[in-house]
Amino acid sequence: MQQLPAHKVYEVQESKETADAVAYAFLSNTGEPVPYPYKYTKIADDDVRIRILFTGLCHSDCLHSRGLWDPYITYPSCPGHEVVGSVEKVGTGVTKFKVGDKVGCNPQRWMCQTCEQCKKGDNQLCSQNIGLYDDNNFGGYSTHIQVAERMVFRIPEGFNDALGSPLLCAGVTVYAPLKRFYKPNYTCAVIGIGGLGHLAVQYAAKLGMTVTAFTTSKNREQEIKKLGASNLSSSIDKESLKTEQGKYDIVINTLYIEDEEVFKSHQRLTAPTGTYIQVGAPPSKVNFKLDHAYIILNQIRVAGSLIGSYDETQEMLEFSAQNNVYPIVETFEFEEFPKAFDRMEKGQAKFRCVVNVGKWAQANGLWK
Ligand SMILES: [Zn+2]
Numbered sequence: 001m002q003q004l005p006a007h008k009v010y011e012v013q014e015s016k017e018t019a020d021a022v023a024y025a026f027l028s029n030t031g032e033p034v035p036y037p038y039k040y041t042k043i044a045d046d047d048v049r050i051r052i053l054f055t056g057l058c059h060s061d062c063l064h065s066r067g068l069w070d071p072y073i074t075y076p077s078c079p080g081h082e083v084v085g086s087v088e089k090v091g092t093g094v095t096k097f098k099v100g101d102k103v104g105c106n107p108q109r110w111m112c113q114t115c116e117q118c119k120k121g122d123n124q125l126c127s128q129n130i131g132l133y134d135d136n137n138f139g140g141y142s143t144h145i146q147v148a149e150r151m152v153f154r155i156p157e158g159f160n161d162a163l164g165s166p167l168l169c170a171g172v173t174v175y176a177p178l179k180r181f182y183k184p185n186y187t188c189a190v191i192g193i194g195g196l197g198h199l200a201v202q203y204a205a206k207l208g209m210t211v212t213a214f215t216t217s218k219n220r221e222q223e224i225k226k227l228g229a230s231n232l233s234s235s236i237d238k239e240s241l242k243t244e245q246g247k248y249d250i251v252i253n254t255l256y257i258e259d260e261e262v263f264k265s266h267q268r269l270t271a272p273t274g275t276y277i278q279v280g281a282p283p284s285k286v287n288f289k290l291d292h293a294y295i296i297l298n299q300i301r302v303a304g305s306l307i308g309s310y311d312e313t314q315e316m317l318e319f320s321a322q323n324n325v326y327p328i329v330e331t332f333e334f335e336e337f338p339k340a341f342d343r344m345e346k347g348q349a350k351f352r353c354v355v356n357v358g359k360w361a362q363a364n365g366l367w368k
Pocket residue numbers: 058059060081107169170
């Protein structure tokens with residue numbers, strides 16, 4: 001078993017008065033997250049301690065904290081991996097960041113920088129990869145987070161901190177694969193206009209592609225067109241999906257619809273020699289079926305994608321700041337964490353939930 005980085009060391013406190021930080025933590029797989037004050041017992045040489053300004057809530061936080069992913073999860077569990085903040089303290093060996101720098105973190109907590117994937121620049125696939133959910137380090141549902149320097153991102157000038165934190169997970173999940181396979185004159189189908197899809201529409205349009213949004217929300221036509229879609233089409237109507245077959249150079253599917261015929265018709269939207277990207281994850285027991293005949297006879301490239309590499313993530317932050325690409329968010333106060341989580345867990349949020357952490361942390365003496 002590989003030794004985890006040292007930044008995870010903390011000690012629980014009775015109250016926020018003696019604490020360095022306050023998290024919202026789950027004490028078991030049921031119930032809501034509760035305030036959880038803690039003190040850092042050390043800062044490793046390569047650690048950056050971050051004051052969290054804004055933190056995004058992601059559906060994988062539910063899957064983790066409810067114990068639906070990892071049967072070995074231990075509690076308390078503090079999820080959260082969409083963080084924008086500023087540097088409060090650095091370890092003695094930190095060279096890239098200094099106190100006061102605006103920074104961000106994503107779901108990845110460690111990369112080795114020496115394995116084959118890291119050497120190729122695909123460090124999100126690092127063989128020693130540690131994700132937030134692989135260790136019990138406190139995540140972004142907190143006033144602070146301590147992360148190894150190599151996994152800290154620089155927030156560019158002009159970035160909208162209040163809106164931008166979900167880009168660290170949802171944004172790069174769609175930006176990275178679109179960027180890998182696009183050409184500016186391409187036609188692009190975005191399937192599902194939710195948390196991921198409404199960002200994919202914006203990135204695809206800003207990259208110069210002509211975008212069609214496949215959705216069941218015809219009533220949101222104005223809003224979706226404002227994001228950059230030229231057309232809307234049904235994501236589930238079998239007849240209309242048939243008429244769209246083979247029209248799109250890139251298809252990015254943020255959904256997984258269990259109806260096999262619908263799922264195959266999503267794949268068939270891809271034009272001959274085009275690229276079909278699946279980012280919507282089916283439940284783990286699903287028998288994911290590719291339309292092999294269509295894929296072979298039309299030389300379709302099928303691609304999966306996992307967040308993005310360090311460089312892709314940094315590039316995405318800069319692209320978003322320059323092109324004004326941000327999610328539509330509902331914003332909550334720090335004390336409203338349980339409410340925000342509940343809305344996100346029930347799928348009621350439009351489109352992502354963000355908590356304003358910095359305001360509460362500063363007012364409560366946690367910026368030391
Ligand atoms: Zn996420």
